[in-house]
Each structure stands twice: as C-alpha cells, then as structure tokens.
Amino acid sequence: MTSDQLERKTAERGRLLAARRAVPAAERALDAAALAAGVLDVVAEFDVAAGGTVCAYLAVGSEPGSVELLDVLRAAGFRVLLPIVVGAAPLEWAEYTGEHALRPGPHGLREPTGEPLGPSALASAALVLVPALAVDRRGTRIGKGGGHYDRSLPGVDAPLVAVVRDAEVVDDLPVEPHDVRMTAVLTPSGLLVV
Numbered sequence: 001m002t003s004d005q006l007e008r009k010t011a012e013r014g015r016l017l018a019a020r021r022a023v024p025a026a027e028r029a030l031d032a033a034a035l036a037a038g039v040l041d042v043v044a045e046f047d048v049a050a051g052g053t054v055c056a057y058l059a060v061g062s063e064p065g066s067v068e069l070l071d072v073l074r075a076a077g078f079r080v081l082l083p084i085v086v087g088a089a090p091l092e093w094a095e096y097t098g099e100h101a102l103r104p105g106p107h108g109l110r111e112p113t114g115e116p117l118g119p120s121a122l123a124s125a126a127l128v129l130v131p132a133l134a135v136d137r138r139g140t141r142i143g144k145g146g147g148h149y150d151r152s153l154p155g156v157d158a159p160l161v162a163v164v165r166d167a168e169v170v171d172d173l174p175v176e177p178h179d180v181r182m183t184a185v186l187t188p189s190g191l192l193v194v
Helices: 003-021 025-045 069-076 117-126 148-152
Strands: 054-055 078-083 090-095 103-104 110-112 125-131 134-136 160-163 186-187 192-194
Touching: 025 069, 025 125, 025 186, 025 192, 054 117, 069 110, 078 110, 078 117, 090 110, 090 117, 103 148
Parallel strands: 054 078, 054 125, 125 160, 160 186
Antiparallel strands: 078 090, 103 110, 186 192
C-alpha cells in the first residue's frame, strides 16, 4: 500500500468513526432492532442449520448490533461464539450463554465468562458476523484499525458477513494485501451479497 493509500484509509476511518458517533441514540436503537430482526435471514441465506456455530460480536459504543441479535440466534438454536481479545494475537472465542455471563474486556468490550476455546474455534463456524466501519460493493471491509480480525479471518471457510448501517455500504474503499473480503453485508435494510 502506498503512503497515499494509507493516508486515504486513515482519513476514511476517521470520517466513518465521526459519522457513526453522530448517529442519534434513537436511530441506533432502531438499527439494532432491524439487524436483530434480519439476522435469521442471513443464516437462511447461507443454509446454516440449527445447532450450527455462528461467530459474532457484541456491539460496543456506536457500533451497529446488540445483545438482542445474539439472543435471537441463541433462541433459534444456534451456538454463538464471541471474541476474546488477547493482545496482538488472533482472537480467541468463547460461547455466549446470555447477557448475564459477560464480563468487561479490553477496548470497552464485554466478553463471555465461559472457557476460552482458542483461536481455532473460528474454524467451527458455519457463519461469521464481522464488525466493520464500512464495506464496499466488492466486499472490502474497513475496521477500527486494531487488526484483530485481519489476523483472525484468513483461511476461514465460512461466509463472512460484515454488519454495518445502510450509509456504511460505500462504492470503494482502499485495499491492503492482508484485507479479507467479505461474502456479504447485513444492514438494517437487509442482506447484500457482494
């Protein structure tokens, strides 16, 4: 990546974060409800059988998503794994058994209190819901810049579905060699396969 591309990516990340923080709380709540209502369409689209494993995340701050989305998956019979951040290593995972079984983690995250399953647990996923700041129409994802998913997603065979707001699906984002393309995007308006 050239210095111009890196500068563009940094500027884009800053713009996206500022725009996300500016979304009113009431609108974020409506988006979260729509995402929770639409997540079963995602598992149906990718033929994830009940009992299958879905790796997901718990939204923090102004990120789109909610505990409700996780609870919808669990109620439908899916095993839900959430990430555990361990320094600069690939993400570890643990089973989500309900909001009561979460503890504070790094970066403002809440993590499952259950037994860590290690980074290899991602290989058991039939579907991975990935946090993103934006995704372009080619499946390029831009995250917050920590690199946790960049280190964790290479080699994953399951569909990778970025979760963003409608306005965060864009025409073009800068791409780095390590970026893993998304299979689809879930927005409050529905699922877009890229």
